[in-house]
Amino acid sequence: MELHDPTADNLCQYLLAPAARTPDKAAVVEPDETGTLTEVSYRQLAALVDEYTRALEPLGLDVGDRVVVEAHSSAAAVAMLLACSKLGLPFVPVSPQTPDNRLLAILRSVEPALHARADGADRRDLPWAGDTARFGRSGLTTEHPPAPRTRRRRRVLAVDTAYIIFTSGSTGRPKGVVMSHRAIVTFLRAVIADGLVGDTDRVASTSPLQFDFALFGIGVALGSGATLVPVGRENLDSPRRMVNFLRDAGVTQVHGVPSLWRPVLRHDPELLKRLDKVRSVVFAGESFPLAELRRLQEMLAGARLVNGYGATESMAASFTDVPDPLSAEQRSLSIGRAHSGAEMTLVDTSGRVVTRPGVVGEIHLRSPSLFSGYWDDPQATAQVLVPDPLDPRHGQVVLRTGDLAYLDERNELYFVGRADSQVQIRGNRVELGDVESVLAQLPAVTSAAATIVPRGGDHVLMAGVVLDDAAAPFDEDAALDFCAQELSAYMRPRRIRPLADLPLTENGKVDRVLLARLVTTAV
Ligand code: ADP
Numbered sequence: 001m002e003l004h005d006p007t008a009d010n011l012c013q014y015l016l017a018p019a020a021r022t023p024d025k026a027a028v029v030e031p032d033e034t035g036t037l038t039e040v041s042y043r044q045l046a047a048l049v050d051e052y053t054r055a056l057e058p059l060g061l062d063v064g065d066r067v068v069v070e071a072h073s074s075a076a077a078v079a080m081l082l083a084c085s086k087l088g089l090p091f092v093p094v095s096p097q098t099p100d101n102r103l104l105a106i107l108r109s110v111e112p113a114l115h116a117r118a119d120g121a122d123r124r125d126l127p128w129a130g131d132t133a134r135f136g137r138s139g140l141t142t143e144h145p146p147a148p149r150t151r152r153r154r155r156v157l158a159v160d161t162a163y164i165i166f167t168s169g170s171t172g173r174p175k176g177v178v179m180s181h182r183a184i185v186t187f188l189r190a191v192i193a194d195g196l197v198g199d200t201d202r203v204a205s206t207s208p209l210q211f212d213f214a215l216f217g218i219g220v221a222l223g224s225g226a227t228l229v230p231v232g233r234e235n236l237d238s239p240r241r242m243v244n245f246l247r248d249a250g251v252t253q254v255h256g257v258p259s260l261w262r263p264v265l266r267h268d269p270e271l272l273k274r275l276d277k278v279r280s281v282v283f284a285g286e287s288f289p290l291a292e293l294r295r296l297q298e299m300l301a302g303a304r305l306v307n308g309y310g311a312t313e314s315m316a317a318s319f320t321d322v323p324d325p326l327s328a329e330q331r332s333l334s335i336g337r338a339h340s341g342a343e344m345t346l347v348d349t350s351g352r353v354v355t356r357p358g359v360v361g362e363i364h365l366r367s368p369s370l371f372s373g374y375w376d377d378p379q380a381t382a383q384v385l386v387p388d389p390l391d392p393r394h395g396q397v398v399l400r401t402g403d404l405a406y407l408d409e410r411n412e413l414y415f416v417g418r419a420d421s422q423v424q425i426r427g428n429r430v431e432l433g434d435v436e437s438v439l440a441q442l443p444a445v446t447s448a449a450a451t452i453v454p455r456g457g458d459h460v461l462m463a464g465v466v467l468d469d470a471a472a473p474f475d476e477d478a479a480l481d482f483c484a485q486e487l488s489a490y491m492r493p494r495r496i497r498p499l500a501d502l503p504l505t506e507n508g509k510v511d512r513v514l515l516a517r518l519v520t521t522a523v
Helices: 011-015 042-059 075-087 100-110 181-193 212-223 239-248 258-267 269-274 290-299 378-384 432-439 476-486 512-521
Strands: 026-031 037-041 067-070 091-094 114-118 132-136 139-142 161-166 176-180 202-205 227-230 253-256 280-284 304-309 318-321 334-336 343-347 361-366 385-387 397-407 413-418 423-425 428-430 445-455 458-467 495-499
Touching (some): 011 075, 011 181, 026 075, 042 139, 075 091, 075 114, 075 212, 075 227, 176 181, 239 258, 239 269, 253 258, 258 290, 378 385, 428 432, 432 458, 476 495
Parallel strands (some): 026 227, 067 091, 067 114, 091 161, 202 227, 202 253, 253 280, 458 495
Antiparallel strands (some): 343 361, 361 397, 385 397, 423 428, 445 458
16 A cells, blocks of 8 residues: 655655755764764665664554654654654654653553654553554564554545644643644745755754654754754763763754753853854743853854744744844843744734734734644644634634733834733732843842742742852842842742752753742742
8 A cells, every 4th residue: 555645745755855865964963872973874764764664564553543652862763753754653752751650641642553662761661551662773673563453544644643742731731732744844844944954054952852842853954954963861961961962973053942051051151162063052942041041142152042932833933043142231032023934913812913012912823834733632722723813704723822922113022921821919910031030130140930829819929049159158138139129019029949950841941830849848
């Protein structure tokens, strides 16, 4: 049976196109078992995809059957994702660090036809009796092959699901975001056409595989015929190791959440000067604290810093260059305008489109790269895929992002916070980001995060700060006095607690739920 239709957008076909043009070029650079950096060419990657496809095909899975892929980002993992794409099997990436309970919840929810684990992603004694396989550079073997089933589909279409990503839940309950081949391929084409990556780049991807930032790295690197450099946790846990690895691998572009840079900026920023080949840094997922970003810009002199904004529901929405130099007066970063092929519109609380500069509205994204829906949750889907507020009669849906922003005089957007995390304190609207940027100005404070703790039917603001020198004493009264000078009474944190580090989610974003627990137990 020929599943493959060359006219239909498919992630595998799109990302392996360089195998025909530049078969000998490195598709992936990664350390082997001994830690020596090795190149996997596009030809070798395509051969591995073929091998996995040949092993998966006889299992008789149908288009749309899910495969949970548990792996660190690597050439083998990329080949596995692409083999699934080729066969029309939506992949659900999870990392070997995913806690057992979360993995179980994902398995129970997506009911995969197969749980494929990369060699080295060991153990797990899960109370889940599903079918399993193992894969690595030497091939794919099924441990418990799925029972034979009837195939109802004959072709893989552009509207079929390419992957399902479970969000980290930093904005609420984790949801399975379903993305089609058409959505992801259209997105990658647009971003590459906008010039974010060039074919001579070596793109370091530092996010775990279950975060769509990792898929973004794989997508833009291979989609542009460049080289992907997956960076494992073992090379991220010390600033020196990270810098040496990036330098040895000849990395020219680095992808990561803002917290990726925090340890090196805090402990040994001068090390960054060794990264003289790095031409660009793409950060995304949350706001980059400006004091840290200025320092990064100073150390990586001349490198382009790019603010990637967006949500898993459309992979991303915009990529905006940070001004160089970033002036001392600047208080927030622009998220610019949507990437090619998409548009962002602000809508106020009464549903009217906002065009006046300075007025806050909710970002609505109009794009061919929107997700298909939340897995098994039509109600949640209907809340965010809404009729176009400009003219609902077209029947077109847009993504209601839940993100608040305003326009400046040049029509560029500025993110101000989440509609759902915006809190009312004694009847006043509070943006946690505003509180955090004041805390970050305290002397000897490296980074700060604020959170809301419910107390007696109301909310209380609390904050955690990380100090330049963890051993130094922290004068909480002086910090509270500073806030009293800078912030209106209702915006002042009740307590400010020093923390060794800001708590992070699995994906490296500030974990505000855990933060609330930490700052209250520290009292
Ligand atoms: P989760 O955090 O639940 O895993 P996402 O990764 O999709 O889900 O997070 C998307 C949200 O992260 C956006 O809606 C926005 O609130 C925030 N975000 C993403 N990028 C940026 C950015 N560059 N600046 C500020 N906030 C951002």
